[in-house]
Amino acid sequence: MQTLYALLTQVSSVTTLKGLEDLRLQALGKKGLLTQEFAQLRSLSGQEKAQRAQELNQFKEAFTHAHTQQKQTLQALELEAQLKSEKIDPSLANAHFGTSLGHPLNYTKNRIIEYFTQLGFKLHLGALVEEEFYNFEALNMPAYHPARAMQDTFYFKDHKLLRTHTSPTQIHAMQTQKPPIKMIGVGPTFRRDYDTTHTPMFSQVEGLVVDVKDRVHFGHLKQVLEDFLYYLFGNIRVRWRASFFPFTEPSAEVDISCVFCAQEGCKVCKHTGWLEILGAGCVHPGVFEHAGLENVSGYAFGMGIERLTMLTCGINDLRSLFETDLRLLEAF
Ligand code: PHE
Numbered sequence: 001m002q003t004l005y006a007l008l009t010q011v012s013s014v015t016t017l018k019g020l021e022d023l024r025l026q027a028l029g030k031k032g033l034l035t036q037e038f039a040q041l042r043s044l045s046g047q048e049k050a051q052r053a054q055e056l057n058q059f060k061e062a063f064t065h066a067h068t069q070q071k072q073t074l075q076a077l078e079l080e081a082q083l084k085s086e087k088i089d090p091s092l093a094n095a096h097f098g099t100s101l102g103h104p105l106n107y108t109k110n111r112i113i114e115y116f117t118q119l120g121f122k123l124h125l126g127a128l129v130e131e132e133f134y135n136f137e138a139l140n141m142p143a144y145h146p147a148r149a150m151q152d153t154f155y156f157k158d159h160k161l162l163r164t165h166t167s168p169t170q171i172h173a174m175q176t177q178k179p180p181i182k183m184i185g186v187g188p189t190f191r192r193d194y195d196t197t198h199t200p201m202f203s204q205v206e207g208l209v210v211d212v213k214d215r216v217h218f219g220h221l222k223q224v225l226e227d228f229l230y231y232l233f234g235n236i237r238v239r240w241r242a243s244f245f246p247f248t249e250p251s252a253e254v255d256i257s258c259v260f261c262a263q264e265g266c267k268v269c270k271h272t273g274w275l276e277i278l279g280a281g282c283v284h285p286g287v288f289e290h291a292g293l294e295n296v297s298g299y300a301f302g303m304g305i306e307r308l309t310m311l312t313c314g315i316n317d318l319r320s321l322f323e324t325d326l327r328l329l330e331a332f
Pocket of ligand 1: 164165166167206207245248279280281300301302303
């Protein structure tokens, strides 16, 4: 009994879970002290045997209780130590920070913003949830206008919607600034579209220049955009095609010579040698009227940042731009 109780007093001073388990085996294990003591009961009889058995059971209970408590204490200490050793400091600078060009989309967007802001264009981000008026009516697209069907729209209640293009930033700029106005509107836009070349969210850059009547004209637009395209793509050819947008007149679409096949003809340019890149034109008088401006003229343009990114960074799957795949970022 003496040695049994010696084991019991040791329990509270064991400092490791392994040591505690060793002690438990010494006391209660198959070859442990208690088993041996129970075996010796055979040599006793009557009152003595019963009393001894009771003592042994009391010991077992006391030991088990002490063991359980010490185990919980040691486990808690171990967890605490583990948490301490695994603690991270989120304020530490990332060793790689600043060595990457960032996501190709942001990289391209920033290159575009940098170019235009250096020319004096003011940056507008605008709101993603717009009034129907700013997205359509003010841009010469009344409710019955067939051009509304060109854009599948996400609608909310009360004539609100997710902007389908960045063109509403034009109207806000014209309502809040006095000419001369020179702005770009940049950011996400939304349409109910999803296939290999369309995603429900995509990004656009809008440009708007407004000044006293006849001080800006289509020639300025041509020069600004062609210079921009040479900046972005380097050695390419630019082609202007007559087109239609309800909010510009005249309207044009701009193509560049295919950056993949040097106009030999390939899948990307559908064997035409040309890639469509942006829409542009002189601001329609109806738009000025909606925005409350008189005796002014101006031009506007709009383009998709994803497409520009794919063409400048050599990325051929639009959807890969929206997957958080580190391999794409590393390759880039
Ligand atoms: N908003 C047009 C679009 O999303 C692009 C555009 C902007 C065209 C400005 C002309 C002038 O397709």
